[in-house]
Amino acid sequence: MSFSATVLNAFASVLLVGGSLASLACAQGADTPSFQQLDSMEARVQGCVTCHGPSGQGTGSGYFPRIAGKPAQYLYNQLVAFRDGRRTYPPMNALVAYLPDAYLREIAEHFARQRPDFAARETSSLDAATVARGKTLATVGDVQKGVPACMACHGARLYGVEPGIPGLVGLRSSYIAAQLTRWRVGERRAREPDCMKRVATRLTDADIAAVAGWLSQQSAPVDAAPEPAALQRMPYACGSQPLGAQTTGGGQ
CATH class of the missing domain: 1.10.760.10 (Cytochrome c-like domain)
Structure with missing residues (x-):
């Protein structure tokens, strides 16, 4: 070039x-x-x-x-x-x-294209109730709060989805919590409609700590290649997704 x-x-x-x-x-x-x-x-x-x-x-x-x-x-x-x-x-x-x-x-x-080994999981000090809440948010969501499961967008294995949704496995809890907090307070932004801001603003501090802690404890895969582009609609429209993926990113 x-x-x-x-x-x-x-x-x-x-x-x-x-x-x-x-x-x-x-x-x-x-x-x-x-x-x-x-x-x-x-x-x-x-x-x-x-x-x-x-x-x-x-x-x-x-x-x-x-x-x-x-x-x-x-x-x-x-x-x-x-x-x-x-x-x-x-x-x-x-x-x-x-x-x-x-x-x-x-x-x-x-x-x-890189596929280096994953770092060892961090040690968790979360109590059982917090871990359970984190698992619920990641795998089921919270219907009453209007919070979809992390898996609904980031893939059933949480390895990410092509073409533009990141994997969450392998991230430290401090990083996940920091990013969710920044979305919630407006320090991190994406193109509108900003679906992550919509999710993060509905989470409490306790929710953020719980889901960040649970995600950080997931086992590293042998190959964490992102899943192919999803065929179903995502829970919310996301302006950060490329135009060619909008057929998979409709929503409310």
Whole structure:
């Protein structure tokens, strides 16, 4: 792929500020990588693997989630959201600020193809009643609150659904709880209609802790490939889903 010197210089500056190309620069004995080195997949993902792991497997802390194996369209949507300011985390916003759509799509497709091992499950301190509530929310939902089951959208195995719904297995409870809370208070947004905001605003703090805890305890699969595009309608319309998937994303 060919990009202008302006774009490549901007990308190099962002990565170098974050230190993600420090080892490459030292190996070269130069301050700035060449354009040819920047325009390779290995160089493009240096800023990603610094936090998310060499293959996007995430970290045990939960601050940097597993991105490996998630649907490419979902990863692309998140990169665009960080670039355009709909999702806020300053290091990510800076990293992708100057990157065009085609560049972000190739990065997303790269991590969607990765299949590293899952990290060991975290230790849970939740009581039995909380675990049971979390399982109910994930597998059945809460009709009285108008909360659909996580499985209704994220797949029966919770591995995600093509083309744009992420898997939840393998994420730490702290990360899941943080994202649900950010949706609930408006710090995280998706294109309208924002189905996750609709769900999150109907959850209490206790609900969020319960479902996050239960999800984090699910066993890692041998192959967590996302399920094929669903044929049935999802509970709510989701503006974040690509236009070609709207036939599976109708709703109320």
